[in-house]
Amino acid sequence: MLVATGVAVGHAATPQVTDANQDELATVYHHLEDDYYKQINPQVLLTGAHTSLVTCLKASGVSNPSLPDPRAVGDDTANLRALRAELQSAYGQYGNKVAPKNLLYAEMVGLAASVRDRYTLFLTPQEYTSLNEDLDGGNFSGVGLSINVDPKTHYLHVDQVISGGPAEKMGMQADDLILAIDGQTTKNVPTDVDSRRLRGKAGTIVRLDVLRGGRHVPGFVSITRALIHQPSVVAKMLPDQVGYVHLTVFGATTGTELDAALSKLDAQNARAYVLDLRDNGGGYLTAAVDVASKFVPSGPIVSVKERGGSNTQYNAEDTAITPRPLVVLVNRFTASASEITSGAIQDNGVGTLMGTRTFGKGVVQTIFPLPDGAAIKVTTARYFTPHGRDINSVGIQPDVNVALAKNVKLGDPAHDNQLRQALDYLRGRIAAVSSSDAP
Secondary structure, rough: OOOOOOOOOEOOEEOOOHHHHHHHHHHHHHHHHHOOOOOOOHHHHHHHHHHHHHHHHHOOOOOOOOOOOOOOOOHHHHHHHHHHHHHHHHHHHHHOOOHHHHHHHHHHHHHHHHHOOOEEEEOOOHHHHHHHHHHHHHEEEEOOEEEEOOOOOOOOEEEEEEEOOHHHHOOOOOOEEEEEEEEEOOOOHHHHHHHHOOOOOOHHHHHHEEEEEOOOOOOOOOEEOOOEEEEOEEEEEEEEEEEEEEEOEEOHHHHHHHHHHHHHHHHHHOEEEEEEOOOOOOOOOHHHHHHHHOOOOEEEEEEEEEOOOOOOEEEEEOOOOOOOOOEEEEEEOOOOOHHHHHHHHHOOOOOEEOOOOOOOOOOEEEEEEEOOOOOEEEEEEEEEEOOOOOOOOOOOOOOOEEEOOOOOOOOOOOOOOHHHHHHHHHHHHHHHHHHHHHH
């Protein structure tokens, strides 16, 4: 990744705002001015940049920064000139105390913050990289297990074995208990600590003491670590042939992962499905359309309205599975792309939403990368469910309201009251379908 840098700071030279700096500043300004879903007063942008720059200087030990206070006019070129002049003033006066890149970023942070929208943000290169890893499934070196603490024994519980990973190749199974990692007990050890123990350099070996079905697996399970792609879909078969699918995020590969998961559950004769979107904060709009299309056979999934009235309707992609009873689990952290999927399923009547009211994020963001690896994330549109509902700051009320009990383990029917109720409901639906199919 190429990172643009300013002129080297020294006692004999005044740092200058480079062409690259000016281009980035102009890019951020124009995306907010032109693409933000509401019209913005240019003075708001300039004041935001000024305030953030002053705050940055004070935090760096400049007690009383002296900077020009830019005034907006009706000409964007003149407004950008004022922004650059303020940045150059900061470079010239304080560039030997504060890194020029930090001053540039402070102005761009202020531009984004000025619109007072919680989703419109300037992202540093590190923050942008982290966001991409969250959405696209960051790769890491490990064994390929999804783990949690077993609430009964307090040892490490295997929730899922990642398909094709090292652990699967060595015979590890879901619901195994890992008693020790390289001789160190897992009992009463936080999951993040055990996760770090399982990870390590590709090619190295980790030894696990495993309990399966109440019996020790003879000896140790020795697994050679390898590069793992973190999945966004976790799937398993629950009692009464109910397929359970938990989506952690709506990432670039979620649609493909869901296809594989549903195909596997179908091959195991799934008679109904639970789609778990609890604690899923969303992701890509296209991924939401992909996921909803697995359950909605035709018609609209979501409508997106941009500033100026431009409206784009996204329809089902003709990839729906055979209809089966479906429950979608939601809670107050079900947001954004999760709500697009939930709203489409509810409005089209192809599933029952169960849980608690969702978050209520009915706006869409577009990420615009910058040349140095940073980015600006801008709210560019609002979206509406197939029935035209605007759920922003309102959320989606489930069809069946079920409060979540304390000390739950999501995805475990024995310790997840919402999932238990979903299974009870689906048993009834399965029985009703079976009786209607009887001769």
